[in-house]
Amino acid sequence: MLKIFISMEWGYFWYKVSAPYIENPLLAYSLFFLLFISVSFFYYLYLAKNRKIDNIYIRKIPALNSIDEAIGRSTEMGKPILYIPGIMDIDNIQTLASLSILSYVSYKCAEYETDFIMPVSRSVVMTVAQEVVKESYLRAGRSDLYRNDMVFYLTDDQFGYAAGVDGIISREKPGAIFLIGAFYAESLILAETGFSAGAIQIAGTAMITQLPFFIAACDYVLIGEELFAASAYLSKDILDKITLKNQDITKALVMVSVAIGATINTIYSIYPNIANIPFINLLHKIFQGLLIK
Amino acid sequence: MKRELPLFITAITGLVIIFNYFLPEVTGQITEIIRKWVIVISSFAIILGILNLLIISLRKTVEPITHIDDRIANIVLILSLIITIIIGMVYKVDPNYTSEFKLVLDKSSVIPLINFEFQKVDNNVFTNVIFYSIYNPLSAAMFSLLAFFIASASYRAFRARNMEATLLLLAASIVILGRVPIGDYLFGLIGLKISVVSEYITAVINAAAQRAILIAVGIGTIIISLKLLFGIEKSHIGKSE
Numbered sequence: 415m416l417k418i419f420i421s422m423e424w425g426y427f428w429y430k431v432s433a434p435y436i437e438n439p440l441l442a443y444s445l446f447f448l449l450f451i452s453v454s455f456f457y458y459l460y461l462a463k464n465r466k467i468d469n470i471y472i473r474k475i476p477a478l479n480s481i482d483e484a485i486g487r488s489t490e491m492g493k494p495i496l497y498i499p500g501i502m503d504i505d506n507i508q509t510l511a512s513l514s515i516l517s518y519v520s521y522k523c524a525e526y527e528t529d530f531i532m533p534v535s536r537s538v539v540m541t542v543a544q545e546v547v548k549e550s551y552l553r554a555g556r557s558d559l560y561r562n563d564m565v566f567y568l569t570d571d572q573f574g575y576a577a578g579v580d581g582i583i584s585r586e587k588p589g590a591i592f593l594i595g596a597f598y599a600e601s602l603i604l605a606e607t608g609f610s611a612g613a614i615q616i617a618g619t620a621m622i623t624q625l626p627f628f629i630a631a632c633d634y635v636l637i638g639e640e641l642f643a644a645s646a647y648l649s650k651d652i653l654d655k656i657t658l659k660n661q662d663i664t665k666a667l668v669m670v671s672v673a674i675g676a677t678i679n680t681i682y683s684i685y686p687n688i689a690n691i692p693f694i695n696l697l698h699k700i701f702q703g704l705l706i707k
Numbered sequence: 708m709k710r711e712l713p714l715f716i717t718a719i720t721g722l723v724i725i726f727n728y729f730l731p732e733v734t735g736q737i738t739e740i741i742r743k744w745v746i747v748i749s750s751f752a753i754i755l756g757i758l759n760l761l762i763i764s765l766r767k768t769v770e771p772i773t774h775i776d777d778r779i780a781n782i783v784l785i786l787s788l789i790i791t792i793i794i795g796m797v798y799k800v801d802p803n804y805t806s807e808f809k810l811v812l813d814k815s816s817v818i819p820l821i822n823f824e825f826q827k828v829d830n831n832v833f834t835n836v837i838f839y840s841i842y843n844p845l846s847a848a849m850f851s852l853l854a855f856f857i858a859s860a861s862y863r864a865f866r867a868r869n870m871e872a873t874l875l876l877l878a879a880s881i882v883i884l885g886r887v888p889i890g891d892y893l894f895g896l897i898g899l900k901i902s903v904v905s906e907y908i909t910a911v912i913n914a915a916a917q918r919a920i921l922i923a924v925g926i927g928t929i930i931i932s933l934k935l936l937f938g939i940e941k942s943h944i945g946k947s948e
Contacts, residue, residue: 430732445729447930455933462772505745507928510935512938514942537756538749561765573849599853606856622917622922630864631856638920642927645942651937657930664926694853 423674429670441547447654450667455660462656469652477634478647481592483513484614485522488589493613495519496588498544498579498604500595500619503536507642508620512595513539513546514645515618520547520590524554532565534580535575539566576600587611592617593628594641605631618644675701690702714938721936761785794833878912881905 422627435442461467499512518530523530530547531580533542544565568578572671580603584589591608592603595601601617601624609631610614617628618636628635636644643661646654674697681688682698689695720741727734764781767773773781867873884890885905894901934940 427733433732434730441729448729451926451929452933454831455930459939503749507931509930510940510943514940517942534747537752537759540756540759541752546943563766564795566763567759568934569760570756571752572844573846577845577849579717581780585774587779598849602856603849603852604859620927622920622924625920626740627857627860631858635923639923639927642924642931645931645940654934657934657939661930664930665923668926 416429419637438511446666451664453496454663455657458656458660462572462652467577467652467656467659470655470660472647475636475640475643475647477618478644480614480616481519481648484523484590484592484616485519485528487614489526491530491589493515493589494531494586495523495590495592496579496583496586496608496613497532497592498595499539500593500597501531501535501575501600502544502596504538506596508596509536509645510540510640512618513704515541515592515594515648516543517546517550517645518551518648520614521554522558524551524556524559527556528561529590530564531586533568533575533579533583535567535568535570537567537570540565549637572598572600576603578605583607583611583613589612590614590616592616593632594636597624597628602627602631608632671701710944712939713944714941718938723931723947757788761788772783789835794837878908882908 458467485495485586495546499516500506500509502509504510511590520529520530526541532543532547534543544562547565548557548560551557568575583604585605588611591604591611591613593608594617595602597604597619598621601619601621605615605617605628615632616634617632617635618641619625619628620638620641622638625635625637629637645659646658649655678694678701682694689698723734724738724741727738766784768778768781768785861879864872865876865879866875881901882905884894885902885908890901890905931940935943
C-alpha cells in the first residue's frame with residue numbers, strides 16, 4: 415500500500431515537473447542551454463582555481479582601453495567626470511554591469527584626484543552606487559576626497575532626468591562622460607548634449623534600439639555583450655577573466671546550432687523526402703523547435 | 708559579514724527564481740511574492756532619494772561658491788518639490804473624473820481640423836495645472852528635442868570619411884529613398900524597385916546583425932547572472948582586492 419502511495423506521489427510530482435515542458439517544449443531548450451552554460455562555467459572556474467589556466471587571450475576593446483585616456487584628459491583640463499548608469503533600476507542586469515565599470519572609473523578618479531559627478535534616476539541605484547564609489551576611494555587610499563554628494567538622486571522621470579543631466583552637462587562642462595547602462599529615448603538627448611559640451615564620450619548599452627544613436631554621437635561604444643565582458647576585462651583576477659572563455663564557448667555552440675539548423679531546414683525545404691532518414695528527421699524536428707517563437 | 712550576507716541573499720533569491728522558472732508547478736508563486744517585496748523596498752527607497760535631492764539642493768543654494776545659474780535651478784527645484792508634495796497631500800489627485808467637451812485638433816485629415824471631443828478631465832484645479840499644464844508640456848518639449856538631435860547626429864554619422872561611413876551613407880540613402888514614393892519613381896526609370904532593396908536591407912541584413920547582437924547579449928546576461936549568483940562578481944557591493 416505504502417509502495418503504491420509513494421509511486422503515486424512520485425507520479426504526481428513528475429506530472430507537475432513535466433507539465434510546463436509538455437505545454438511549452440521551448441522551455442526544454444532554455445533548460446538545456448542554461449545547463450550547458452552552467453556546467454562549462456563551473457568547469458572553467460575549477461580550472462582557474464586549480465591554476466590549470468593562468469592567463470587567457472582577450473581581444474582589445476577600444477572603449478575600455480580609452481577609459482584611462484578619458485579620465486587623464488579630464489584631469490589635465492581640470493574638468494569633472496560625469497557617470498550616467500542608465501535609467502533602469504538595480505534589478506536590470508545592465509545597471510549591475512554598469513556598476514562594475516563604475517568601480518573602476520571611480521577608482522581611477524580617486525587616483526588622479528579628478529572630480530566625479532554621478533546623477534542617478536533610481537534611489538536604490540543611488541545607495542548602491544554611493545557604496546561602490548566610497549569603496550573605490552578607500553581602495554585608492556583617497557577616502558579624504560570622497561563626498562556623499564558625488565552620487566545623487568535626480569528623478570525617476572525619464573525626460574525629467576534627461577533635462578536634469580543636460581543642465582549638469584551645460585553648467586559643469588565635464589571632460590569625459592560615461593553613458594553606461596540601460597537607456598531608452600533619452601540616450602541621444604544626453605549623448606548630443608555631451609558632444610556639444612566637447613566631452614570625450616564612452617557609451618555602453620545592450621539596448622539594441624539605442625546602439626545606433628550612441629555610435630553616431632559618442633567616441634567609443636561598448637556594443638551589447640562587451641558591456642557584460644567589461645568587468646572581466648578590467649579585472650586582474652583570473653576567476654573573473656575565465657568567464658569570458660565560457661561566454662565564447664557558448665557563443666560557439668550557438669553558432670554551430672544556427673549553422674546546422676539553417677542547413678537542415680534549407681535541405682528539408684528543397685528535398686522534403688529527406689525526412690525518411692530517421693536521424694535527419696530527428697535533427698529537423700529539434701532545430702525546427704528552435705525556430706518557433 | 709558586510710559582503711557575505713548580501714552575496715548569500717543574492718544567491719538564494721536568484722536560485723529560487725531560476726527554479727521557479729523551470730519548475731513553476733512545483734515551486735508555486737514565489738517569484739510574484741519576491742517581486743512584491745521588491746516593489747515595497749523600492750517605495751521606501753524613494754524617500755531616501757527625495758531626502759538626498761533635498762539636502763544636496765539646499766546645500767548648493769546656501770553655499771557661497773555656487774554659481775548663480777545653479778543656485779536659481781536649485782531654488783526652482785526645491786520650490787517645485789515642496790509645492791507638488793503639499794498640493795498632492797492636501798488636495799490629492801481626484802479619482803472621480805468628469806467628462807467634458809473639449810476642442811481637439813484632428814490630425815487624421817490632410818488639412819488639420821478642430822473637432823469637439825468628449826474627454827475625461829480631472830476637476831482639481833491644482834493637480835490639473837501641475838500635471839496637465841506644466842509637467843506634460845515640459846516632458847513633451849524634452850522629447851521633441853530628439854527630432855533635432857537625430858538630424859544633427861545623422862549629419863555627422865553620414866559623412867563619408869572612411870569605408871564604413873560610406874557604406875552607412877549608402878545603406879541609409881537606399882532605406883530613406885525606399886520609404887518614399889519618389890524613390891520608386893526615380894529608380895523605376897532605370898528599372899529598379901528601390902523599395903524592395905530597402906526592405907531587403909532592413910529585413911535581412913539589419914535583422915541578421917541585430918539578432919547576432921541579441922544572442923550575444925543573452926549569453927552575456929546569463930554569464931554575468933551566474934557570476935553574481937556565485938559571488939564571482941562583487942563590484943556592486945564593493946570589491947576588495
